[in-house]
Amino acid sequence: AVVWPRARELAQKAIELDPDNGEARLVQAMVLAYADQNEAEAERVVRQVLVSDPGSVNLQILGGQLLSRFGKFSEAEELLKGAIAADPSFVMTRQILAHHYYMSRQYDLAKREAWRIIRMNPRSGTGYGLLVPPNWMSGDWRTAAWIADRAEAAGLNQPMVAMGLAYTYGRVGRVEEARRIIAAMNEQAKMLYVSPYQRAVAHM
Numbered sequence: 001a002v003v004w005p006r007a008r009e010l011a012q013k014a015i016e017l018d019p020d021n022g023e024a025r026l027v028q029a030m031v032l033a034y035a036d037q038n039e040a041e042a043e044r045v046v047r048q049v050l051v052s053d054p055g056s057v058n059l060q061i062l063g064g065q066l067l068s069r070f071g072k073f074s075e076a077e078e079l080l081k082g083a084i085a086a087d088p089s090f091v092m093t094r095q096i097l098a099h100h101y102y103m104s105r106q107y108d109l110a111k112r113e114a115w116r117i118i119r120m121n122p123r124s125g126t127g128y129g130l131l132v133p134p135n136w137m138s139g140d141w142r143t144a145a146w147i148a149d150r151a152e153a154a155g156l157n158q159p160m161v162a163m164g165l166a167y168t169y170g171r172v173g174r175v176e177e178a179r180r181i182i183a184a185m186n187e188q189a190k191m192l193y194v195s196p197y198q199r200a201v202a203h204m
Contacts, residue, residue, distance in 0.1 A: 003193065004035035022049045026062040033066060043070050050079075057086045065096050073104040091120055098130045107134035125154035129161030132168055145172045152181070159185055159194040166202035178202070 008031045014024035026049055032042035043066070050063050064079035080097045087093070094117050101110035111134045117127035128151030135144035148168045151161055162185045169178035182202050185194055 004031055007031055008035070020052070022053045022056060022059050023062065025049045026059060026066070029066055030062070033069060039070055042066060043072075057083045060086075061093050061096065064100070068096075068100040068103060073100070076100055077104075089120075091117055091124070094120075095126055095130065102130070102133050105137075107137050110134045123154045125151050125161050126158055128154055129158065129164050132164040136168070136171075141168070141172050144168045145174070159188055159192070159198045162188065163198040163202045167204060170204065 007027055011024045011027040011031065014021050025045055029042040029045040029049070032038045032045065046063050046066050049059060053059055060079040060083040064076045064083065067079065068076035077097070077100060080093060080100060083093045084097065094113055098110050098113035098117065101107070101113060111131055114127050114130040117124050117130065121127065128147050131147045132144050132151065135141070135147065145168055148165045152165055162181050166178045166181040166185070169175070169181065185199065185202060188194055
C-alpha cells in the first residue's frame with residue numbers, strides 16, 4: 001500500500017526527466033508485475049527496454065529477474081549470466097540466479113550457485129538460506145536442517161531466509177525452533193515488508 005505507489009510515482013518522474021531511462025522503465029515493469037499482477041504488460045515493457053539497451057548490467061539483472069518470474073527461464077538465465085560475466089563480484093546477481101535455478105527446477109544448479117555465494121561470503125545467511133529449498137525437493141530434510149542451522153547462525157537478514165528455516169524446522173519436528181523463527185519474522189515485520197506468503201509458508 002505504501003511502497004508500490006511510491007515506486008510507480010518515482011519511476012514515472014525519472015522517465016519524465018529522461019525518457020530513455022531503462023532502469024526506471026523496468027521499475028515500472030516490476031510495479032506492473034508485482035502490484036498490478038499484469039504480467040503480460042510487464043513482459044512487453046521488459047522486452048522493449050532490453051532491445052533499446054541490451055548491454056547494461058543493471059538492466060540485465062532486473063530484466064533477468066522479471067523474465068524468470070514470467071517463466072521465460074532460458075532468456076532469464078542468459079541475461080543473469082551476462083550480468084555475472086560483466087561483474088562476477090556482485091553477490092545480488094548470484095542470489096537472483098540461485099533463486100532462478102530453484103524456480104526453474106534446476107536444483108543442483110541452485111545448490112551450486114548458493115555455495116558460490118557462501119564461498120564469496122562465509123557469513124551469508126542468504127547463501128545458506130538459498131541452499132535449503134533445493135534440499136526440500138530431494139527430500140533430504142537432514143541436510144536441509146543442517147544448512148538451516150548455519151543460515152540462522154549467519155543471520156536472519158531476509159524474510160525469505162527466515163521462512164525457509166521455519167518450514168524446515170517444522171518438517172523435522174523442531175517445532176519450538178520454528179516458532180522462535182516466526183517470532184523473529186514478526187519482529188522483522190516492524191521494520192520491513194514480510195509478505196503473507198512468507199508468513200504462510202513459515203506457519204506450515
